[in-house]
Amino acid sequence: MNKELKYSYAILHSVIVDKSYVSIELNKVLESVEKSVNTATITKIVYGVLEHDITLDYFVSQFVKKSPSIDIMILLKMVAYCSKAVNGIPPFALVNEIVDLSKSIDRHQSGFVNAVSKKLISSEIVLPSKSNVKKYLSVKYNFPEWVISELLQKHDVEFVTALVSKELPTLTHIRINEKKIPVADFKKQLDTLGIKYTDSLYGYTLYVDYARLLDTNLMQYVIVQGLPSIVTCNVLGAxxxxxxxxxxxxxxKAVYLAxxxxxxxxxxxxxxxxxxxxxxxxxxCGVTNIxxxxxxxxxxxxxxLDLFDxxxxxxxxxxLGVSRKKPDVFLNKSLSDVKTLAGMQYAILENSAKYVKSGGVLQYxxxxxxxxxxxxxITKFLKNHKDFELTPINVAGLNLYNDNNMYTFYPNMTGTEGFFIARMKRK
Ligand SMILES: C[S@@+](CC[C@H](N)C(=O)[O-])C[C@H]1O[C@@H](n2cnc3c(N)ncnc32)[C@H](O)[C@@H]1O
Structure with missing residues (x-):
């Protein structure tokens, strides 16, 4: 049996069914596989299936009358993905391998898997009609329909299309520790080593080819941190x-603040x-004031109580804002989960507000x-806590969506992952 397919299935099963983290499951397997196994192929299949989960779901559903068990669905999504995007496994060999794998899962289903797989490898994905805009955007850009529905309550179709279709930089965002090296010297060394990078918002932040950086002694000067995470610390103004x-x-954030x-x-x-x-x-990081x-x-x-500035x-x-980096965030999530989280978030904010000194800052x-x-x-919090008020923030060079001094990083506006900041002052 093709080992890359077998391991990919095991990882996808852990992530989709057992709700494990993809990065952890993948690392566990990659560290333990035999030398002959192509780990790049496993990574590509696992991330590819997760990144296209909704699209693949729709594609497979075109060829089945009733949804198969989740185990079999994972296999069918693998066939669909591999036949379109993974070179090196000829289509009919792919079907044979997947049918073999299905026998070890549920041998009664192997005929079904064989028939559907053959249809999947010989067909192309046909998107839903544009007249059903939510479905169309969902399948085309792999965003859950319920998230698109929520976004459409606030924004027009043009904005939501730009948002869900936005491609983000593939390079990794880093912060350079200026206490250890001047940024100009760091960049010079990147140039000498031929490591690709592009500038980011601040003089001390960059997008770099992290895989290349990993093998160098430049790692000692670098902290991997997303731009919104850095911005929120800077905006806090501590x-x-x-x-x-x-x-x-x-x-x-704590270490950067320190x-x-x-x-x-x-x-x-x-x-x-x-x-x-x-x-x-x-x-x-050698930080001690923490x-x-x-x-x-x-x-x-x-x-x-009343202790903190x-x-x-x-x-x-x-x-939901970091789906590009974590392709498993959409799995097993619904609007009701979001509502449950909102209850917990409110409880955290309300209790934490008590720790802010008069004149101090509370940031969410x-x-x-x-x-x-x-x-x-935030709206609910401010209604119940008249002693707090929102303060405007302005981040030069970053196009934030300002909703009455509450700021959303929409990827199509900021070019970053999605994020939100509300900065309040205690009167
Ligand atoms: C979004 S993460 C924080 C990321 C972190 N600020 C950083 O920059 O690395 C949220 C964290 O909240 C923690 N958490 C969840 N419920 C909590 C609670 N009731 N009180 C304190 N921490 C909680 C989780 O364990 C998780 O580590």
Whole structure:
């Protein structure tokens, strides 16, 4: 049996059925496979199927009367994807291999798998009619229809089309540690090594070919951090005093905030093992003005009442803004999950607000783009807390969507992943 297909199926099954993280499952398998196995092919199949999950679902559904079991559906999506996008497995060999694999899953289904696979390899994907705009955009750009429906309640079709079709830079966004190297010297070394890069918003941020960077001694100067994550820290404006990061793991923002020696960062997370991640990350970056707490941000901790100059709530969210980086974010998610998350986000914000000093700043951020987890949470909070008011933010060079001083990073406007920031001041 083709080992690349077998391993790809195992990973996809863990991600789709058992809800495991794709990066973790993939790494586990790639570290343990025999030398002869082509790991690039496995990566391509796994990411390809996940990145086109909705499109493939639609394609397969054209050839089946009733939806097969999820295990068989994964196999059919693999056939559909591999036959269109993976060179090196001839179509009929592909069908034979998938049929063999299906026998080890449910041998009664192998005839069905054989028949549908043959149709899939000999057909092209025909998109739904443009008259059904939600379905059309969903299938063409692999965005869930329910997300498109929510977006269309706020924006017109043109905007939503631009948003769901936006392609983002494939290079990795990094922050250069200017304390260790001047940016000009860092760039010179990239040029010498022939490593591709492009400028980003700040002088100390770049998009680089990270795979090439990994093999060099330049890694010591680099922190991988998305642009919205850097922007939210800069916008917070924590110049001095005490900063509370209520949901801090794995630590990207807390450690960046602590690069300012005039602040002390209290980095918290509800999960002790995730607090360890922040501790490790801070240690590896040589940051010392940071304290660590395993703390549930929805539960009041009286010693912290009115204590902080700045409180950042970078809350857990549906991650819908980062689907380009994490192709599994759309799996097993619905509008009701978003609504449940909004309840938790509100609870975190409401409790954390108590820790802000008079005149201090409370900042809320998510990496999602739907109002349910963003504007709606803030609007409800402000209605119930008249002692807080939104403050405008302005990030030169970044085209943020400003909704009454609540700011969404829509990829089609910012060229970044989706994100949201609301910065409030306690009166
Ligand atoms: C979006 S992530 C934070 C990312 C982080 N700010 C960074 O820049 O690396 C959200 C975090 O909130 C944590 N979390 C979830 N519920 C929480 C709660 N009730 N209190 C505190 N942390 C919570 C999760 O464990 C997760 O690590």
């Amino acid at each position: 110049e001095k005093g005490k900063v509370l990061d209520t949901c801090a793991a794995p630590g990207g 690069s300012n020696p005039d602040v002390v960062v209290y980095a918290c997370d509800i999960h002790p093992h995730r607090v360890d991640l922040i501790r490790k990350y801070a240690g590896s 304290k660590f707490f395993a703390q549930d941000a929805t539960k009041e901790y009286t010693p912290w 700045y409180v950042l709530c970078d809350v857990p969210c549906s991650n 951020s998510t990496c999602t783009i739907l109002d349910n987890e963003n504007k709606d949470v």
